[in-house]
Amino acid sequence: MSESVPPPSGTARVRAEIDLEALRGNVRSLRARASGAALMAVVKADAYGHGAVPCALAAKEAGADWLGTATPEEALALREAGLPGRMLCWLWAPGGPWREAIAADVDVSVSDPWALREAAGAARAEGRPARIHLKADTGLGRGGCQPADWPDLVAAALAAQEEGLVRVVGLWSHFACADEPGHPATDAQLARFREMVAYAEARGVEPEVRHIANSPALLTRPDTHFDLVRAGIATYGVSPSPELGSAAGLGLRPVMRLSADLVLVKDVPGGHGVSYGHHYVTPGDTTLGLVPAGYADGIPRHASGAGPVLVAGKLRTVAGRVAMDQFVVDLGGDRPEPGSEAVLFGAGDLGEPTAEDWAQACGTIAYEIVTRIGVRVPRVYVNEHPTG
Ligand SMILES: *Cc1c(COP(=O)(O)O)cnc(C)c1O
Numbered sequence: 207m208s209e210s211v212p213p214p215s216g217t218a219r220v221r222a223e224i225d226l227e228a229l230r231g232n233v234r235s236l237r238a239r240a241s242g243a244a245l246m247a248v249v250k251a252d253a254y255g256h257g258a259v260p261c262a263l264a265a266k267e268a269g270a271d272w273l274g275t276a277t278p279e280e281a282l283a284l285r286e287a288g289l290p291g292r293m294l295c296w297l298w299a300p301g302g303p304w305r306e307a308i309a310a311d312v313d314v315s316v317s318d319p320w321a322l323r324e325a326a327g328a329a330r331a332e333g334r335p336a337r338i339h340l341k342a343d344t345g346l347g348r349g350g351c352q353p354a355d356w357p358d359l360v361a362a363a364l365a366a367q368e369e370g371l372v373r374v375v376g377l378w379s380h381f382a383c384a385d386e387p388g389h390p391a392t393d394a395q396l397a398r399f400r401e402m403v404a405y406a407e408a409r410g411v412e413p414e415v416r417h418i419a420n421s422p423a424l425l426t427r428p429d430t431h432f433d434l435v436r437a438g439i440a441t442y443g444v445s446p447s448p449e450l451g452s453a454a455g456l457g458l459r460p461v462m463r464l465s466a467d468l469v470l471v472k473d474v475p476g477g478h479g480v481s482y483g484h485h486y487v488t489p490g491d492t493t494l495g496l497v498p499a500g501y502a503d504g505i506p507r508h509a510s511g512a513g514p515v516l517v518a519g520k521l522r523t524v525a526g527r528v529a530m531d532q533f534v535v536d537l538g539g540d541r542p543e544p545g546s547e548a549v550l551f552g553a554g555d556l557g558e559p560t561a562e563d564w565a566q567a568c569g570t571i572a573y574e575i576v577t578r579i580g581v582r583v584p585r586v587y588v589n590e591h592p593t594g
Pocket residue numbers: 248250276296380419420421422436437438439440446
């Protein structure tokens with residue numbers, strides 16, 4: 207167990223166990239499916255709630271070629287922790303830490319002339335070129351450069367490269383609907399990407415990597431793999447969407463297991479209201495278990511009356527509202543000891559629910575379930591050291 211890790215399992219009222227061997231297995235499996243393309247493990251948002259540094263280390267151990275983050279601060283923190291190798295970050299604001307990124311050998315994304323100017327300015331000050339990936343908006347309508355503005359951005363980037371201020375090492379984009387297999391937007395985006403790449407290459411850009419695939423595209427569309435694939439959610443063993451099937455069906459193993467110790471088990475009569483608003487009323491004499499985790503810990507309040515929990519071998523449902531720090535399950539007369547484990551989600555092969563089940567119950571996506579687990583929940587790393 208590493209020193210950065212909070213109290214070991216057993217002393218924390220609630221904990222997220224992070225199985226780094228499961229993560230390594232996912233990385234190996236994704237790499238094998240990447241059609242020979244390099245694999246970027248996306249570790250933004252604290253590795254989707256799993257802990258950026260331990261997950262980045264494990265991903266590298268398993269052969270991830272690149273690391274990807276949203277913000278430059280996330281990438282710089284990984285460098286400070288000693289993570290080596292290629293690293294890309296893409297979510298920049300004006301005035302961002304461009305010089306620090308260049309000095310730390312972090313690749314940067316550029317979607318717009320302002321970003322190119324800041325990258326080039328920082329490179330001049332740093333006395334060293336910025337490695338940039340020009341981002342195309344092929345249809346997502348979020349980040350990236352619109353096709354109409356692409357010729358100007360490519361020309362400006364080539365001019366800055368001529369001056370020795372940047373090296374255009376990547377051409378890239380991001381899908382809108384890859385999690386819906388067969389969605390026509392994916393083919394349209396792919397065609398647009400090919401055109402925009404061809405345009406840049408015809409003007410003289412020689413990218414090391416062209417990349418557009420996220421986890422769902424990696425899993426379902428080999429024709430989108432190009433030179434590099436960016437795997438986020440699949441790295442953590444979570445299916446990108448129900449349409450793609452379960453994690454197990456995709457050959458992935460969930461990395462996070464969220465559990466808590468029951469802090470109270472008590473008899474209550476029938477007709478008893480439970481938790482704020484009394485949205486659950488006991489149907490008869492029963493036992494209630496108190497689970498010490500709530501929306502401050504990232505348990506969605508939308509799980510009220512819906513979230514599945516495995517307690518003492520039986521699947522139960524959140525009874526009434528999820529509160530800030532706790533929720534209740536109706537144990538139907540069972541009397542597990544206080545301290546017994548309530549498993550909210552895990553790998554799913556021992557009868558426990560999965561993050562995907564929680565997403566279904568809460569009307570959201572499994573990405574949000576794992577990523578929103580709060581800072582009050584210690585991450586406990588298991589299988590920290592590679593066995594192979
Ligand atoms: C988050 C993100 C990814 C990873 O997406 P997954 O669906 O989690 O694999 C890839 N690329 C970009 C630009 C992202 O923001």
